[in-house]
Amino acid sequence: QKEVEQDPGPLSVPEGAIVSLNCTYSNSAFQYFMWYRQYSRKGPELLMYTYSSGNKEDGRFTAQVDKSSKYISLFIRDSQPSDSATYLCAMGDQGGKLIFGQGTELSVKP
Amino acid sequence: GAVVSQHPSRVICKSGTSVKIECRSLDFQATTMFWYRQFPKQSLMLMATSNEGSKATYEQGVEKDKFLINHASLTLSTLTVTSAHPEDSSFYICSARDGGNQETQYFGPGTRLLVL
Numbered sequence: 001q002k003e004v005e006q007d008p009g010p011l012s013v014p015e016g017a018i019v020s021l022n023c024t025y026s027n028s029a030f031q032y033f034m035w036y037r038q039y040s041r042k043g044p045e046l047l048m049y050t051y052s053s054g055n056k057e058d059g060r061f062t063a064q065v066d067k068s069s070k071y072i073s074l075f076i077r078d079s080q081p082s083d084s085a086t087y088l089c090a091m092g093d094q095g096g097k098l099i100f101g102q103g104t105e106l107s108v109k110p
Numbered sequence: 111g112a113v114v115s116q117h118p119s120r121v122i123c124k125s126g127t128s129v130k131i132e133c134r135s136l137d138f139q140a141t142t143m144f145w146y147r148q149f150p151k152q153s154l155m156l157m158a159t160s161n162e163g164s165k166a167t168y169e170q171g172v173e174k175d176k177f178l179i180n181h182a183s184l185t186l187s188t189l190t191v192t193s194a195h196p197e198d199s200s201f202y203i204c205s206a207r208d209g210g211n212q213e214t215q216y217f218g219p220g221t222r223l224l225v226l
Binding site: 006008034036041042043044045046049088096097098100101102103105 | 114116142144151152153154156159201203207214215216217218219220222
């Protein structure tokens with residue numbers, strides 16, 4: 001079993017839809033959780049970063065963490081074609097290394 | 111946010127040659143940098159952790175004699191792929207950790223290596 005599981009998609013939605021991206025994990029030592037966006041042939045870009053269970057909002061993006069269920073989500077409201085990218089969840093423990101999910105390929109159609 | 115650069119962005123080389131990739135943190139000091147490899151449609155796989163002034167720590171299965179890492183200053187780490195072979199063709203990405211925030215990693219734009 002992988003430490004971090006993420007559905008690779010692809011996920012295709014119409015413009016304006018709400019997108020839900022999810023990851024599950026097995027290592028209870030993970031303390032902080034991140035979402036990165038990666039456009040084709042580019043390095044990942046940090047979108048959201050959170051420590052604790054609950055919700056964190058930043059513009060159209062909401063990150064949700066449920067440590068009891070070992071489940072994290074990223075919601076994108078009013079999705080735009082420019083949101084089309086691969087979204088990677090990542091998790092870290094006190095040691096500082098990040099473990100990444102496989103990434104979900106998202107396509108937002110105009 | 112913090113900016114990390116990589117050079118070159120793309121390199122094509124013949125089998126058997128060595129290739130050096132540079133990773134620089136442009137507006138912050140990075141005591142720790144990480145090197146990842148990413149194959150198409152796959153996630154980032156950590157290769158090694160590079161600490162300024164000390165030897166790199168390699169992940170299991172990564173050959174330290176093949177992937178030489180040097181972190182000579184707080185803003186520069188280099189990865190040298192020695193005697194590259196076609197199976198080394200991949201997307202190599204570095205990240206740097208801001209000393210003021212021990213958890214957040216900022217990624218470079220990546221280097222695409224093609225070994226013929």
